[in-house]
Amino acid sequence: MKAAGGIKWRLAVLGLAVAMASAGLHAKSSEPAKRSTKATVSAAANAGGKAAKRGPRPAKAVPGRVVRKSGRTVVAAAAVATAAKPSMGQQFGLHRTDDPLDLRSSVAYVLDQDTNEVLLAKNSEAVLPIASITKLMTAMVVTEANLPLDETLTISQADVDTEKGTSSRLAVGTRLSRGELLHLALMSSENRAASALGRHYPGGEGAFVQAMNAKARNLGMLDTRYVEPTGLSSKNQSSAHDLALLVKSAYGVPLIRELSTSPSHQVEVGSRQLQFRTTNRLVLSPEWDIGLQKTGYIVEAGQCLVMQAQMAGRKLIMVLLDSAGKYSRIGDAERIRKWLQSQNAKSSAALR
Known part of the structure; x- marks a missing residue:
């Protein structure tokens, strides 16, 4: 769906500088205050x-x-x-966009999976960093390559995050199967797991990233670009419109549906048993029927969430990007669910 006026937001470095200047933002906002x-x-x-x-x-x-x-x-x-660094969406003023639900996310998109009817669109073509939503495409490339899921892979120093300095319970030297790493990447957003999956692709991470971008083009995700498989880089960017295409395609892979909606998983690391849990608490809620999900967060992207879920008698795809506040993406998802239920109730009442 095209945004009003057909305007596309392209967050390139030059565009960022121009937008910051026009909005009266100071260059020091990207540096420690x-x-x-x-x-x-x-x-x-x-x-x-x-x-x-x-x-x-x-x-x-x-x-x-x-x-x-x-x-x-x-x-x-x-x-x-030190002042908090704003996300790219905040720098571009996307949070000032009005919407009827007063969402905390600067980008929102709700699509009927079967009819492609757009039920809600807010800055849906804004191109922003997508953080760990990236791992959905990582999973797509891994599963389509038909690589053995029982093959043992080793976490190496190359998988340690030097981009954001995040930690991991998967120490260097940890040996897990490809299937277990895929499970942890989708369910718990494990960065070292996603990195190892990319490194152990035929041709290495470079070939893996090429496959990610090729798959994006194949799906019609024309505003999407990947540079690595974890989402830690803010150069991994997409739009809500494009991510809806990805969610719809990923939903067609039963393994991705199963692993992304798993509430918890235990893996054996050496002599220890490590318990991992989902990053999306809505998976545990009896009020939700979620068929696929992925969360994401880095400072540049804000809080992000994509889901496929049954709501108001329909299969819907929901994309929330650049939400401000730790729990705001969950709150926005709840607002949308209740709004859809209300709309459905009004439609049913009108037919009676």
């Missing part, structure tokens, strides 16, 4: 419910260090010294 010592101490005190008095020579505030000032004790907090 620098604040004066006085401002840091004052803000830390205000957070505790007391305003710090401004003296002529304020004590130096170091995050985590107790500072004596005017006979009182002030603890300088690390969070005070």
Whole structure:
């Protein structure tokens, strides 16, 4: 579906600079904020419910260090010294787009899987980072390659995240089957698992990424680009319209449906048993009938969620991107579900 006016949002570096300038954003927003010592101490005190008095020579505030000032004790907090970095959607002002449900996601798209009727569209052609939604395409490439799921793969140093510095319970040297790694990548969004899947593809990660982009083109995902298999890179970008195509295709793969909606899974790592759980708590809710799902988050992308679910008597595909707040994507999904149920009830009442 084309957005109003046919405008497409392309988040290229040059476009970002122009948009930031027109919106009055400062270049320093992408860098750690620098604040004066006085401002840091004052803000830390205000957070505790007391305003710090401004003296002529304020004590130096170091995050985590107790500072004596005017006979009182002030603890300088690390969070005070650095402003939160905005997502790309926030930088482009997409959160200012009005919608009837007052969603916290800057991008929303709901599609009837069977009829292709668009039930809700908000910035659906905005091209944004998609974080771990990437792993759906990773799973598509792995399953279509018909590689043996029982083959043992080894986590190596190459799978350690140097992009964002995220941690993992899969230590270097961990040996798991390809099927187990696929399970953890889809259910728990395990980055090292996804990286290992890409590395062990015939031709290595480079060939794997080429296959990801080729599959995207084959599905008609013309606004989509992948550079690696985990989603840690903000250069993995797509639109809600494109991701709906991916979800629809991935739903046709029974293994992806099964693994992505698994509530938990236990794997044996050496002499230990490690329990992994889903990143989407809606999978556990009796009010939801979810056939496929994937969550994602990096700072540049915000909170993301894609799902296939049965709602109001229909098979629907839902895409939420760049949601602000840890639980906001879940709240938005609930708002959409209740809205659809309300619409369905009104339609049924009108027919009676």
